[in-house]
Amino acid sequence: MQVLQMQLEIGADPAEVGRARRWARARLAGSGADRDEQLADTLVLIVSELVTNAVVHTGCPAVLRMLFGLGAADAGTVRVEVADACATPPMPRYAEGEDTGGRGLELVEGLADRWGWQPEGAGKRIWCEVDGAGACGACGAAAAAMAPGALDAPDAPAVRGLPGVVLVPDGRGARPEPQALPHPA
Known part of the structure; x- marks a missing residue:
């Protein structure tokens, strides 16, 4: 399975949320x-x-990634990841009234x-996945046009095409198991 990955670097400025x-x-x-x-x-x-949380609560730059599944099993699933340099785990708060x-x-x-989070280097990565019934059907054609035959070999390296876009073999097996966030009782 292949994944179309797009990435944006986010500055430590709340105005970056609109850009994201x-x-x-x-x-x-x-x-x-x-x-x-x-x-x-x-x-x-x-x-x-997710970008608001990263920028406001850490005061650090972050990296936003969107990953689109290109294989039959994950077609239509979109994964959003935000990585920052703060190791503090995300702490869900539950607002009341006019908060x-x-x-x-x-x-x-x-x-x-x-959704969940996992440590990454000195920081963390918060991720979530949204399933859409075949919503990314065009991803396969776009990837094929961007790098024809580039991923035919199982050990093919990441293919860099458009700025901020990387087509990579699915790395889920190599990632540490994400930690789920607790829900209050």
Whole structure:
């Protein structure tokens, strides 16, 4: 299975959240995932919440990644990851009434099909996956046009094409098992 991976570096500035939303919307359009408007809106909201958390709560730059499954088993699944340099685990808060904060991870939990976090270097990576029924069918054609035959060999290296886009063999088997976040009782 192959994965189309797109990446954006985020500065430690809350204004970067809007840029991340626009970038995500454009990547979704380029992948064909925007054909399902509800899926696209959900993913943009998730990107907004995860990037906001990274920038506001860590004060550090972050890296936003969107991964689109190209194999039959994962076709239509979109994975959103935000990695930052802060090792502090994410702590979900549950807002009440008119609270202006504390809803980000609660929204992600409600919108994503799966989510969690894992340590990464000196920091962490928060991830979530949203399943869409075949929403990324165009991904395979886009990947094939970007790097024909580049991944025919099982040990093929990552193929770099467009800026911010990397086509890689699925690395799930090599990743540490993500840690699920506890839900309050």
